Each structure stands twice: as structure tokens, then as C-alpha cells.
Amino acid sequence: MPVRLGILGCGNVGASLVKIILEGQSLIESQTGEVLEIAAIAVRDLSADRPVWVPRDLLTDDPFAVVTDPTVDIIVEVMGGYDPAKPLIEEALRSKKSVVTANKSLLSDYGEEISQLARSQGRDVFFEAAVAGGIPLIRSLKVSLAAERVRRVTGIVNGTTNYILTRMSEDGVSYSDALSSAQELGYAEADPVADVEGFDASAKAAILASIAFGRNVMLQDVSREGITGITLDDFAFAKRHGYTLKLLAICEWIESEGDSEGKISVRVHPAMVSLTHPLASVRDAFNAVFVEGDAVGELMFYGRGAGGLPTASAVLGDVIDAAHNLRFGSTERHMARP
Ligand SMILES: NC(=O)c1ccc[n+]([C@@H]2O[C@H](COP(=O)([O-])OP(=O)(O)OC[C@H]3O[C@@H](n4cnc5c(N)ncnc54)[C@H](OP(=O)(O)O)[C@@H]3O)[C@@H](O)[C@H]2O)c1
Structure with a gap:
């Protein structure tokens, strides 16, 4: 049938x-x-x-x-x-x-x-x-890592902002020129607020944290900052110290003494990423999610985060x-x- x-x-x-x-x-x-x-x-x-x-x-x-x-x-x-x-x-x-x-x-x-x-x-x-x-991520977290104590999930989960930051970092173009280029290529909407202010990444962070930690995390629980304030000077400063800038969705399980349940922190903000970290090499509109667990250690999922x-x-x-x-x-x- x-x-x-x-x-x-x-x-x-x-x-x-x-x-x-x-x-x-x-x-x-x-x-x-x-x-x-x-x-x-x-x-x-x-x-x-x-x-x-x-x-x-x-x-x-x-x-x-x-x-x-x-x-x-x-x-x-x-x-x-x-x-x-x-x-x-x-x-x-x-x-x-x-x-x-x-x-x-x-x-x-x-x-x-x-x-x-x-x-x-x-x-x-x-x-x-x-x-x-x-990227086959949710099923990996729910099924393959079902019994894993996941400590942290760090993701580049918005292709539009990653494209903009890549252009700024690699081509030295301003935020507004990089945004225009993303719009011309169809990566960014005419109204880019959901992407550049981090709302889209925050929605994904809430879902990821819910799955990774078995809690009900909602959009309103996610602290959020977008990329609109990032300048070429920020990239120059980061580069001098061996870093680049990425918009990260970070979901962390925080253990505290006497609290076996632990606390979780879920946030989206631009962050300095060491040039030696695998997330630093995620370019253009690609997505990647780095998972750290007690037994499994470090995993990275990489691929196309959007497109029909x-x-x-x-x-x-x-x-x-x-x-x-x-x-x-x-x-x-x-x-x-x-
Ligand atoms: N595009 C991506 O790369 C991507 C990636 C991950 C997740 N998503 C998610 O996938 C979903 C669809 O995205 P999309 O990019 O395919 O959107 P889209 O291109 O805007 O398509 C939406 C479709 O839904 C139909 N529709 C909207 N309201 C309707 C209603 N009230 N009654 C009947 N049909 C209705 C539209 O009909 P008409 O064509 O007749 O207007 C259109 O065919 C969204 O939740 C999005 O967040 C998209």
C-alpha cells in the first residue's frame, strides 16, 4: 500500500x-x-x-x-x-x-x-x-546521541550572516556592501532583520537546546545579539590575535554542585573563534554544528543549511x-x- x-x-x-x-x-x-x-x-x-x-x-x-x-x-x-x-x-x-x-x-x-x-x-x-x-543533525542528537551527556552545542546555523561575515573577513568589504551582495545572490531577504539580528539563529538554538538537553527551551529563553554592529576594525583586531568572527548559537549545559539537573544557557551572538577551530573554516552560506559530549568527545556536522x-x-x-x-x-x- x-x-x-x-x-x-x-x-x-x-x-x-x-x-x-x-x-x-x-x-x-x-x-x-x-x-x-x-x-x-x-x-x-x-x-x-x-x-x-x-x-x-x-x-x-x-x-x-x-x-x-x-x-x-x-x-x-x-x-x-x-x-x-x-x-x-x-x-x-x-x-x-x-x-x-x-x-x-x-x-x-x-x-x-x-x-x-x-x-x-x-x-x-x-x-x-x-x-x-x-544537515542530519536532529536525528543524530535524538537517536545516535540519545544516551550521551551533551555538554555544549555550538553552531553556525544561519547561512546569510555567515556569508556576510565571510565577505567582510576575506574581501574586506563593509557590512552594508556584504549585505547587498547577499541580497543580490538571494541569500538575504529584502528585509534582512530575521537573519542579521539573530532571530532565525535564536529559533534554531531553542530547538537544538531542547533536543540536546531534553528541556523545553523556547525562543523567548534565548539571549540574542545580531551582526549589525560588526565592523572591519573588529575583524582586524580578531585577526591580529589569531581569531575570526562568527555568529554563533551556543547551547551549554552548566553543572553546579548540589544540582544534578544542572542549568542551561542558550544564546546567539557574534563571537571570536580561534582560526585553529574547525568552525573558523566554515565559509560562505554553509552551516556547521559542533557538538561536545562526555563520551563521544567532539563532533562536527557540516553542510548546506538552506536551499530547496x-x-x-x-x-x-x-x-x-x-x-x-x-x-x-x-x-x-x-x-x-x-
Ligand atoms: N527555503 C529554505 O531554504 C528553508 C530552509 C529550512 C527551513 N525552511 C522552512 O521551510 C518552510 C517553507 O519555506 P519556503 O522557503 O519553501 O517558503 P516559500 O517559498 O515562501 O513557500 C511557501 C509555500 O506555502 C504556501 N502557503 C503559504 N501560506 C499558505 C496558506 N495560507 N494556504 C495555502 N498555502 C500557503 C505558498 O503558496 P503560494 O506559492 O501559492 O504563495 C507557498 O507555496 C518555512 O517554514 C521555512 O522556514 C526553509
Whole structure:
């Protein structure tokens, strides 16, 4: 029996997902044993051009009909934002569908609430693509490092700001010229505030800390400073002392005597990174996350943190996991690790 997908959104990520499912059906089946069938794709504008070929008869502008369709098994939410994404995900879970989402903003505010609903319905919510796009990070933290005492997670999780800082550092261009270049290349939005003021990285830091430490960390818990105040003088000073500047998301578990639970600190700010540290060599729009654990030691995950295809690849991995779980009547771990 094919697993039927309802896809909410057909923009950068949704269209790439449709493309890799339609073009890769036989590979997906031979490698995973799952046959995926796209049941419907919800969009806002039915007449808009799509970046890839999409079967027109699958398009609908009624996302609520998709999430309540009894023939749909898994909902993929790649529309973004809070409303209607949140009520749609909730309705999907109440309709006993598993959910895959790439929506970092929603998860950083409501991740635990949505996970609890999923648990109560015996369904999955997977969100590998919400942090660091195509890098398989969330599953590594949740599954491979499930029993690890993670001490610190340090990430370059926003490609736009890393691109801007790379141009400033390597080409000696000012912040505003580097930002313009990022906008010309499509790395930065016309309104770049979410990236350059660190909001996007903070949402990802909240999700990462929740997973790494098994706590419910929300966006409002993250202390935040962006890169708008960084100058070429700062880079010159850093370089003289053997450092460069990166916007880091830092999630730390802090042990204190008599407090076995420990405390956690989650923050996003520009930081001096030693030129000998692996994170210093992460250039342009790439992302990397450095994990330190008691037994495993140091790990680094590196790759493309955004872009339609890398992000869709992470979404597809989640879809396959959710499909396996539906087939075997099981569910996976949700937002926090316990
Ligand atoms: N782009 C990336 O590289 C990336 C990386 C990691 C995570 N993400 C996350 O992935 C999600 C999608 O990002 P994206 O870049 O693909 O966004 P996008 O290009 O703006 O696409 C959004 C899609 O959702 C549809 N949509 C929006 N509101 C809708 C509504 N009320 N009803 C029905 N359809 C609606 C839009 O329809 P129309 O096309 O008809 O307007 C569009 O197809 C976001 O949560 C984002 O944070 C993106």
C-alpha cells in the first residue's frame, strides 16, 4: 500500500520535495521499501507558476481539506509561519496523521505543545529540516546521541550572516556592501532583520537546546545579539590575535554542585573563534554544528543549511521515518529527549 502524503506549501522547499519524490520514486522504494504517493498539495495561489513541474490536479487552495482527508497518512508542512500552519498541524495530528515540518519559528515557540499533542495521538512530529536544513543533525542528537551527556552545542546555523561575515573577513568589504551582495545572490531577504539580528539563529538554538538537553527551551529563553554592529576594525583586531568572527548559537549545559539537573544557557551572538577551530573554516552560506559530549568527545556536522533541495532531502528522510513508524505502529521521540 502506498503511503499518501498531503503537502502544505509548494514554494522553495515544497516544490523541491515534489520534484525529488516524483523523480526518485523507484530509488525511494528500492532503498526504503516505502511507496510514496502525493495525494494533494495545498497552496495559496492556484494559478501561480511553480519552480518545478507539479501535477495541476493535485493542487488545492483548501489546506484544511488536506489535513482532514481520511486517505492521507502523513502531512508535510512547508508553508511556514504560525497561522494557519499551527492549526493545520494540530488538526492533522487530531486526525491521526503524522506530521513532518520545516517550520523553525513555529517549533521554537510551540514545539513542546505540538509534541505533546502528537504523543497523545500516538503520532510523530518530525522536524529535521527546521535546523541547519540538509544537515542530519536532529536525528543524530535524538537517536545516535540519545544516551550521551551533551555538554555544549555550538553552531553556525544561519547561512546569510555567515556569508556576510565571510565577505567582510576575506574581501574586506563593509557590512552594508556584504549585505547587498547577499541580497543580490538571494541569500538575504529584502528585509534582512530575521537573519542579521539573530532571530532565525535564536529559533534554531531553542530547538537544538531542547533536543540536546531534553528541556523545553523556547525562543523567548534565548539571549540574542545580531551582526549589525560588526565592523572591519573588529575583524582586524580578531585577526591580529589569531581569531575570526562568527555568529554563533551556543547551547551549554552548566553543572553546579548540589544540582544534578544542572542549568542551561542558550544564546546567539557574534563571537571570536580561534582560526585553529574547525568552525573558523566554515565559509560562505554553509552551516556547521559542533557538538561536545562526555563520551563521544567532539563532533562536527557540516553542510548546506538552506536551499530547496537540501532542505527537501531532510524532509524526505523524516517522511520515510514517519512512514516506517505508521507501518509498524510505533512512534519516535518528540521535541525533548525523555
Ligand atoms: N527555503 C529554505 O531554504 C528553508 C530552509 C529550512 C527551513 N525552511 C522552512 O521551510 C518552510 C517553507 O519555506 P519556503 O522557503 O519553501 O517558503 P516559500 O517559498 O515562501 O513557500 C511557501 C509555500 O506555502 C504556501 N502557503 C503559504 N501560506 C499558505 C496558506 N495560507 N494556504 C495555502 N498555502 C500557503 C505558498 O503558496 P503560494 O506559492 O501559492 O504563495 C507557498 O507555496 C518555512 O517554514 C521555512 O522556514 C526553509
